[in-house]
Amino acid sequence: SLENYRADKANLFRMIAESKNRDAFGVVNGDDPHTDLFFEAAGEKPVFTYSLKYPDADLFASNLKSGPAGTKFTLFTPMGKMETRITLPGIYNVENVLAALCTVAELQDEYAIDLARYLPELKGVKGRMEPVSGDMSFSVMVDYAHSPGSFRKILPFLKSLAEGRLIVVFGSGGERDLEKRPEQGTLAAEYADLVFLADEDPRGENPMSILEDIAAGAPGMVRNESLFLIPDRRVALREAFKKARAGDLVAVLGKGHESSIIYAEGPVDWDETEACREALKELGYDV
Template sequence: MHLTQLIQALPEAEVSGPRDLPIRAIAYDSRAVEPHSLFVAIRGAHVDGHRFIGQALERGATAIVYEDVAARAEHAAAPVAWVRVPNSRAALSPLAAAFYGYPGRELRVVGVTGSKGKTTTSTLLAHVLDQEGHRSGLMTTVDFKVGARWWSNQTRQTTPEALEVQQMLRAMVEAGCDYAVVESSSHALSARWNRVGDCDYSVAVITNITHEHLDYHGSFEQYRRDKARLFELLGVSRAPGRKLAVINLDDPNAPVFIAAAGAAEVITYALEHPAAHVRAIDVELHRDGVRATALTPWGEVPIELGIPGRFNVLNALAAVAVGLAEGISPASIAAALRGVRGVSGRMERVELGQPFTVVVDYAHNPDSFEQVMGMLRPLTRGRLISVFGSAGERDQEKRPLQGRIAGRYCDLTIVTDEDPRDEDRMAILEQIAAGLRQAGRREGVDYLKIADRAAAIREALRRAQPGDIVLLLGKGHESSIIYEGGRKLPWNERAEAERALRELGYGG
């Protein structure tokens, strides 16, 4: 591809230098630059890519996309094309889409957003959309999938950077997929970051909206606007076929998303709202999963899902709504949901024959604590024990709230490291403990502070008795714990729990 073709995707660009240049690759990391690359200098949260323009030039970049005039001046003599844009991070998306030939226009791309339930709903959708001769791809916080090949997402990003998104969509097309399910975070949807602005969505799904990520978005209203952008993108999508908006009518913000969907067809789902197109009756909640019947305009769909939680009935309803609207039969959808064995780090059971229940879940904010603990409390025959922390350099106001909620629901709480980063790890635990004390809990009796997460898990499992439920919250699927200076300690919550159970004599 030539630079002249690529810059057509950037109508606001100011170009100087040669234009008729072959471009063999795009990179935003100077270490990935190869000869005849287009290097996009991105301002990150911690690193400014403009500092590495020189390294990109040394490695053979022939075109530079930038926004910092001073950075270009340092390399003014370089005989390359200079492409100045208002926001180089936002420019990466249209450049990547053009470079990979707009793969979203050859797929039906399903975007899933929301504060909670995105990963589970996306995973359920991939199983549903693999029915009746269809083939799906998937991008979630937990997993990537292209056709039949699944692998773990090790990036710690819900939605990858735009370059990887477009690259993976192209891989899905080449693998014969006709659907792509993309978990679309508020950061990725934000026009400032614009990781998914050129996916050419055909279907948009919203799970729910709660107060989250306000440190990035600045206000709840902006957070909601960034989420709503997924539905607005349906109106500019150049993918063929009808556009579909699937919206949780139980969420009080539903009217915002219905309005954002514009001319798209709207299908609603709900547990409580009687006007929803797709709703559940005969809901049964168990430790091991849920059962319900979905009433829909296409007929009834039995739901049997091996993942516990009332909220997972809603996630299943979203998958049912999309599947039916896309022409998948009720019987095939029911079979697909029955076949789901769970989602890594999402209400995931750890079973080695112990006489108590161990659950790993990604819940890490007050609202998800309310849902998970509130759901499991009445199912607990013994005590409810929780192990959790709170991420460093993130929302501090939620920490005492987490403690108060745990204090209401749990008989024993052990507060521990999540991702302390450069904060004082013991100060984080103390902020959580303050909430526990507000709930009337006493240190050494009802709660413990054990910073080392492996030790905290061992102590919780050592204290567990028959009939208890032990909740390991906050890390879920994540593969590392981040400490000072960005140092990452390898981590696997499930494996750590299994190791601790074996040390206690379980699992043979």
């Protein structure tokens, strides 16, 4: 429950209070409504805050502008402010960066504003909101999202990033979680303009049956117009990119960092990002 989660978090700050290390400290999101609880739990040990709402936090970010290529923002620190950017899209990534800056600045006894000059050089985690760069007029993003819960979080965000249409490519694992398939289809239909369903570890199950289960959750989408069932993931990627127009965002979901697709005969080597690059090259793009 939320109460248990909050209590567990507070216990971490109590560990700081009880630590014999005089340099122990805490870092907390100042936008969290339970910040006071964490300050109290830390006792006399210092707690540093970061925020997107409150300028009096130790680190404050404003004027956020996020797109598929990353996020620009103004960083305010005790030693001044600066315009900066990260190559990671999403407001949550700015929060993560602020938390890391708070922590490293204190550990290294450095000014956060001096460390912040390295932010544009940060690289994201493979397969997590990973952009595929090239000379396309549309954007391509690879992410591991593969469950209804992750779809609820990422699809609205991806929709907000797209200047044009949102095109999604995904599937569902075979021999497990059958109940999630139509729910995935429903969520994709709610946010995406075009949906391409493709293999995603079908294992011993019939690949097309899996895709049909997903499609059952999107009865309002028209087959071969807005909804495409293409088991071969390489072909699905190529067809999705063919449909993409200027300003569109093609989100390739489900495999992310994983290194194989599992079929009845066993695993087949797979690199989602590289597969996207290969498909784009086949279509004549410089990637």
